[in-house]
Amino acid sequence: MRKYILSTIMLLAVSLSQAAGAQGIYADVNGDGEVNIGDVNQVVNVILGSTVPMPPDETETDTIAVTVFDTNVAARQYYRIPAIVQLHDGQLLAIGDDRHNSDSDIGGNKGIDIMGKVSADGGKTWGEAFFIANGNPRRQGYENSHGDAAAVADHETGELLIMCASGSQGFSQSTLANPLCVGRYTSDDGGVTWTGVEVTSDIYGIFADFPEVNALFFSSGRICQSSRIKRGSHYRIYSAVCGPMGVGCLVLYSDDFGMTWHALGGSDARPTIAPYGDEAKVEELPDGNVLLSCRSKQTATSGRLFNIYDYVTGSWGEMAISNDPESGTYSENCSCNGELLIVPVIRTSDGRFMHLALQSVPRGNGRQRVSIYYKPLMEMEDYDSPADFSWGWNCCQVTDNYSAYSTMIALQNGTIAFFHEDCNDNNSTSAYDLLFQRLSIYKITGGRYVFRK
Numbered sequence: 001m002r003k004y005i006l007s008t009i010m011l012l013a014v015s016l017s018q019a020a021g022a023q024g025i026y027a028d029v030n031g032d033g034e035v036n037i038g039d040v041n042q043v044v045n046v047i048l049g050s051t052v053p054m055p056p057d058e059t060e061t062d063t064i065a066v067t068v069f070d071t072n073v074a075a076r077q078y079y080r081i082p083a084i085v086q087l088h089d090g091q092l093l094a095i096g097d098d099r100h101n102s103d104s105d106i107g108g109n110k111g112i113d114i115m116g117k118v119s120a121d122g123g124k125t126w127g128e129a130f131f132i133a134n135g136n137p138r139r140q141g142y143e144n145s146h147g148d149a150a151a152v153a154d155h156e157t158g159e160l161l162i163m164c165a166s167g168s169q170g171f172s173q174s175t176l177a178n179p180l181c182v183g184r185y186t187s188d189d190g191g192v193t194w195t196g197v198e199v200t201s202d203i204y205g206i207f208a209d210f211p212e213v214n215a216l217f218f219s220s221g222r223i224c225q226s227s228r229i230k231r232g233s234h235y236r237i238y239s240a241v242c243g244p245m246g247v248g249c250l251v252l253y254s255d256d257f258g259m260t261w262h263a264l265g266g267s268d269a270r271p272t273i274a275p276y277g278d279e280a281k282v283e284e285l286p287d288g289n290v291l292l293s294c295r296s297k298q299t300a301t302s303g304r305l306f307n308i309y310d311y312v313t314g315s316w317g318e319m320a321i322s323n324d325p326e327s328g329t330y331s332e333n334c335s336c337n338g339e340l341l342i343v344p345v346i347r348t349s350d351g352r353f354m355h356l357a358l359q360s361v362p363r364g365n366g367r368q369r370v371s372i373y374y375k376p377l378m379e380m381e382d383y384d385s386p387a388d389f390s391w392g393w394n395c396c397q398v399t400d401n402y403s404a405y406s407t408m409i410a411l412q413n414g415t416i417a418f419f420h421e422d423c424n425d426n427n428s429t430s431a432y433d434l435l436f437q438r439l440s441i442y443k444i445t446g447g448r449y450v451f452r453k
Contacts, residue, residue, distance in 0.1 A: 068117055068126050068419070069096045069434040076101035079115075081220045082407050082419040082434045083151040088158030090412060092119040093191050094126065094419060095162070096434045097147040103432075105147070106180065107170015111137030112145035114164060116191060123417060123436045132194050133164060133185055142181045142198045144168035150239055152223035154257060160187040161258045163239060165217040166198065171242075174215030179204060182217065184258055202260070203241075206252070207267050215244045219279040219294075221339050221407035228288045232256045238264065238290060240280035249277035249294045251309065264290060264309055271307040271316040279337035280305075285383055286342070286355050293329075293340045293359060296321075304329040304359060306386045320386035327391045329373045332364030339407040341416075342377070344452040345441055354378045356441065356449055357389075360406040360420070363397065370403035370420050372396045372444055396444045404432060414451035415440050 069079035080103055083095040098113040106112060114133040117126040133146035148165045165171075167181035174180040182203045185196040207213035219240045229236040232255030241250045249272050251264040263269060272280070272294055280294030290309040303323025309316050322328040338360035345356040355377040363369040373393045376382070383389045398406075399422055406420035416439045421432035441451045 064438040066436045067433045068094045068436050071431050073431045078103040083149045084419045085151050085153040087190050095149045106145045111135045112147040114146050114149050142167050148220040150218040150223050163218040176214045216241050224282045238282040240282050242279045248272035249280040272305050277305050281340035283340045299335045317386050320390040322390035329359050331361050334362045334364035336362050336404050343410050345449040346452045367404040368402045370398050
């Protein structure tokens with residue numbers, strides 16, 4: 001009761017202070033981008049003595065490590081490229097490429113399919129595989145293959161969207177006359193049925209004034225959806241697009257859930273140049289700006305490239321390289337994409353509210369030892385520029401094995417659904433299973449933080 005009375009008094013003081021245009025001691029204490037009751041309660045906790053939250057029950061999360069798509073080299077059955085979403089009813093949809101008798105990408109492989117499996121028990125067991133996009137090896141052009149799914153579930157309607165690479169032309173051979181194609185697949189019944197359409201000309205058309213953009217594809221894994229911006233039929237979504245050397249990666253956004261796309265910063269924006277960016281991921285920062293994280297086209301860079309789009313200035317910042325072995329997102333001799341995610345957390349040492357950035361990537365040497373780097377975002381100074389965001393990272397290694405692409409999402413219960421390529425015999429870089437794990441923030445950070453609902 002005492003805490004409730006004190007919170008009410010302080011909230012009234014905050015309201016009066018804001019109405020008068022003053023700030024005083026009232027500030028965004030918990031780092032959620034605005035002054036509100038959360039900040040008041042944070043101050044009250046300090047005054048009265050905060051109770052540090054108990055760690056979650058680790059017994060269940062520690063036991064969930066399940067192979068969802070099983071590569072069988074002897075049978076010449078290869079799976080690649082994980083993506084995962086949580087459906088509106090809480091079930092999980094795991095997505096991957098069925099590359100049949102080769103692990104090669106589109107262009108070097110024919111008839112690639114995008115497959116799905118659903119789990120109704122939080123990832124412990126998975127149903128039968130089903131087609132999302134069915135490639136036809138006997139056809140040329142768009143219908144030949146579909147892969148590298150980038151996926152999102154709308155957090156209001158539950159609608160599902162996948163953007164993918166399609167066709168029979170590879171990325172390195174793509175030209176404007178014969179490009180690597182782009183597909184869009186949607187479902188409004190929880191993934192039971194899917195409708196696909198080619199959108200190659202629509203996406204390349206965004207860069208019609210820039211013929212050097214003669215090859216592109218949506219980076220696989222998680223499409224980011226804003227929690228703040230809604231200027232169309234749906235909350236805004238963002239996705240990174242991999243462009244050719246000399247262009248780097250590009251960022252697109254859509255306000256109608258993927259029906260139409262636009263270039264963030266304009267079609268002439270090049271947020272990752274010198275060294276040029278490759279496959280990338282996008283996330284919304286606590287202040288609403290947009291964070292870009294990508295691999296470099298130069299393996300020797302040994303870390304992620306970061307940039308930030310500032311909505312106030314309407315422009316991208318100056319790209320920063322995060323490759324310090326002690327405090328960066330370091331990877332040794334490894335060119336591979338991972339996942340980027342920011343979640344609200346509580347620091348267990350003092351109960352402070354903040355955010356935590358997560359970045360998955362193989363640590364190397366080469367494609368092995370997939371890990372999750374994490375960085376606390378306590379103040380805006382931790383992420384107000386790409387350079388500030390590039391340091392202050394710690395690391396949690398997920399696997400010792402040869403391992404490559406990974407993705408992750410925050411589940412409704414606060415745990416992290418982590419889905420990655422993991423070698424099934426630890427002696428090959430072309431025989432990856434798609435492995436699901438459920439991890440807690442407490443486990444990833446060694447007990448330093450817990451998820452804040």
